[in-house]
Amino acid sequence: MNDHESAMKFDETRPIYIQIMENIKSKIARGELKPGSKLPSVRELSGDMGVNPNTIARAYSELEREGVIVTRRGQGTYVTDDPQKVLKI
Template sequence: MQFDNSRPIYLQIIESIKKQLARGELQPGQKLPSQREMAAELQVNPNTVQRAYREMETMGLLETLRGQGTFISNRPGLLPEIKAELAGGILNRFIVEMRSLGLNAREILSLVHQALEQEEEGKR
């Protein structure tokens, strides 16, 4: 994985795990690599991974079982929450970009509508 210099690495690790969850690449209840393993994989300081894991535990995204490891939380509603959060971010960035082209709400909605319809036609 490549990190972006503009944001703290631990935040990028968190975001990456959220995306993997949303895409189904990670499942609730699944065991994560140990902090040491993850740090080695990402070529990052173990302290950085620890910070990411700690924050995700605080958010209720992970659960740590002493001596067993760290797991994606099984808490009901987790996945929808994550998806909603990610979707919100994507949505905001999208609207900002479209606005910067001088498009108003009606035009943006209309373009999204068209694009989705064309996609449907493409499938047929």
């Protein structure tokens, strides 16, 4: 994910965490992020994007609440492998 994240331009009129969520969902919908694929850590993605780690954590938290991603303690954060959730994106 890091190649494109640093180039992402943010719309100052909308919350950045929502824009990050939309970016991740878009990559899943386009097949750039496959079901079950590992996402960068909060710290790694925040460094790549130049945003506060809390912003990434909020985006990940909301995506997890929506069932788009899952966090496996001690392993990382992954795109859901639930086909029904992926189809709804």
